[in-house]
Amino acid sequence: MPEKPPHPDVFDEDFARRRDAARKRLDAIDPARQHGGALADPKRREWFEAVYALADDDAAGVPWGNLAAHPLLQDWLARDRGLSGASALDVGCGLGDNAAALAGWGAKVTAFDFVPRAVEWARCRFADKGVTFVAADLFAAPADWREAFDFVHETYTLQALPSELLPAARQALADFVKPGGRLLVISRARDEAQKIDGPPWPLARRDVEAIANCGLVVEQLEDVLAPSTAVRHWRALFRKRHGAGA
Numbered sequence: 001m002p003e004k005p006p007h008p009d010v011f012d013e014d015f016a017r018r019r020d021a022a023r024k025r026l027d028a029i030d031p032a033r034q035h036g037g038a039l040a041d042p043k044r045r046e047w048f049e050a051v052y053a054l055a056d057d058d059a060a061g062v063p064w065g066n067l068a069a070h071p072l073l074q075d076w077l078a079r080d081r082g083l084s085g086a087s088a089l090d091v092g093c094g095l096g097d098n099a100a101a102l103a104g105w106g107a108k109v110t111a112f113d114f115v116p117r118a119v120e121w122a123r124c125r126f127a128d129k130g131v132t133f134v135a136a137d138l139f140a141a142p143a144d145w146r147e148a149f150d151f152v153h154e155t156y157t158l159q160a161l162p163s164e165l166l167p168a169a170r171q172a173l174a175d176f177v178k179p180g181g182r183l184l185v186i187s188r189a190r191d192e193a194q195k196i197d198g199p200p201w202p203l204a205r206r207d208v209e210a211i212a213n214c215g216l217v218v219e220q221l222e223d224v225l226a227p228s229t230a231v232r233h234w235r236a237l238f239r240k241r242h243g244a245g246a
């Protein structure tokens with residue numbers, strides 16, 4: 001089921017038509033959907049760059065560009081999660097709405113994406129939010145981000161990666177977290193045996209639980225329906241052990 005942007009002012013029939021057209025256009029050039037394409041561009045970087053370039057400043061052209069923070073993040077943040085003054089990192093920030101929401105709850109936010117156009121777009125949209133938007137690759141992040149953040153958040157980046165990259169991605173996420181700090185992951189969920197026709201590739205429970213092998217402890221693993229779409233998601237909170245090392 002396509003995810004409906006929750007932003008009532010923007011999500012009209014014309015937005016939906018442009019979004020559908022963009023999805024078709026982008027699926028047709030996605031290397032993960034072409035024979036041998038995944039080998040040529042394992043991180044799908046060229047495809048992500050094409051997404052933002054072809055969108056031509058229209059969020060409808062970015063399949064996840066819903067112009068609002070993810071409802072499962074908003075709902076989590078609304079329960080007084082003590083982010084005020086915390087250093088936070090938003091991974092694969094896209095158009096920046098999740099990063100801006102973290103900043104809205106008082107966190108000092110750094111947000112990154114490996115597509116420079118996404119970073120510029122997010123920076124332009126949220127110039128007044130105090131978020132530091134940076135172009136960086138999850139698999140080659142700045143060395144001084146190692147164990148530098150009280151709170152690390154990612155929505156929909158793990159599920160956008162081919163399964164071969166998941167172990168390295170989990171380790172990279174864990175490495176950003178300070179000892180005693182937290183990592184929040186939000187992704188679509190599937191049963192282990194469920195066939196998937198990705199990307200995106202919804203995660204199985206064990207894909208998420210494996211984050212605990214990177215020196216973190218699962219604090220909460222929720223199997224929840226996204227409020228706007230009733231699509232099944234994981235919302236998983238981890239805490240880094242003291243002395244786990246990065």
Ligand SMILES: C[S@@+](CC[C@H](N)C(=O)[O-])C[C@H]1O[C@@H](n2cnc3c(N)ncnc32)[C@H](O)[C@@H]1O
Pocket residue numbers: 043048064065070091092093094095098112113114115118136137138139154155156157160
């Ligand atoms: C599915 S989108 C989700 C964007 C955003 N988190 C959201 O929920 O709206 C995944 C984002 O991760 C970025 N991304 C994918 N692989 C990345 C990597 N290796 N390093 C940094 N960003 C990456 C993509 O460019 C894209 O913007």
